[in-house]
Amino acid sequence: MCELGDRLRAAREALGKDLGEFSRALGIKRAYLEALEACRFEELPEPILAKGYLRRYAQALGLDPEELVALYPAQAAPEPFPPASRRRRGWGVVLALVLFVGGAGAALWWWQASRATPSGEPQVIVVEPLPAPEPVRLRVLAQPPDAKVYLDGFALGAAPIELEVEPGKRVLRVEAEGFRPFEETVDLTEDRELVVNLEPLAPPEEVVEATSVAAQEVVLRFEGRSWVRVTTPEGERLFEGILEAGDELKYPLPVVVRVGNAGAVRAVVAGEDQGLMGRRGEVVERTFARPNP
Known part of the structure; x- marks a missing residue:
């Protein structure tokens, strides 16, 4: 085993x-x-x-x-027995090998003697093996969170992810449902941190017409944890607090919305999905006005 x-x-x-x-x-x-x-x-x-x-x-x-x-042996085990085809070559082959090795040994002795140092000792040349390439650390952050990360076609897991990889040109791919996939060749010659913001795909067209109420309101859909404050344009506070993924707020237009994690809040204005309000961890304030008639 x-x-x-x-x-x-x-x-x-x-x-x-x-x-x-x-x-x-x-x-x-x-x-x-x-x-x-x-x-x-x-x-x-x-x-x-x-x-x-x-x-x-x-x-x-x-x-x-x-x-x-660490489990790789320091020295590969020698072959215990020669293949049958080599055993059948007979004593003639063995004798030829002995003569060849003897001649090679004599040639090596003559070469070392010709390169002897002034003290008469043969010069010894030590060839150092090339060092193995040092791995580099790769850290990938993505928006939306938990987007799938692939390197050279192999799944690494969900973002954020951090690991050591062999240096060189590698193909990075990040994808998530409902977003346009990202793919790019990156040159990993040193430790790198990459932030990938996926572009949302256009939502399918709604067949049902928006009601008059929906056409005059903003819907805030939370895809992650975020602090939020909603006020009127005059500064009257309508809501302030921390909401979790799956929560939703609705207010008639116009309103001013300020969020502490813009990458977790999606704004739907007058029935139109305007996408996430910004990047993950970004503080953003936006004014949503009534659409023109």
Whole structure:
């Protein structure tokens, strides 16, 4: 049993996706993803690249990349027995390999001797491995709240969301019912916070005509918690308090409305939906007048 591979495979199967979909979306060879799930680490490239693939795959599955990278073995296990095809090549091949290795060893000895330091000791050159790319932190805020966030086609969850991702050019998509989806390629070379305000779709045309009363009133529909104050244009206070999602206020026009969380209050004036009064957390004051006859 291999905990690393078992957790990858279980997460993928829970999403109902096959390896081909992740291979195309992440740009990683299917064979590498199969090797990760089967813990055949000897079939993967050098650990730096293999761990980068593991981070991206774990992130796409909604798992903790660093936790899984910690399960990656420090050294891939050597192959215990050569394949049968190689065993059948006979002693001639073995002898050729011995001669080749011996010649390579002699060449290496001569090269080191030719590069000896003045003290006579061979010069040792140490090649440091390239460091793995450091992940960057991405934070996504959206309006409306709880809009769904996708990165490279994989669901990350509902906004607001914050997580570490592999740096590079990534495709961000944010969508919510009743709003026009947002999609853009973002260059994640450093920690970023992105605020996405989705554009509401035009409401379907009403077949039933608005009554004369509705045509002369403002309806405030609360899609989240917000403080609100409603006054007449002369300053007479009609209402002040904190309302929750699902609450509604109606007043005859004209009125002055001031809200403390404009992204949570939708205004319908004379039967026409004018959308949210502003952005999330924004304090906005608006005067709603009677429509022209």
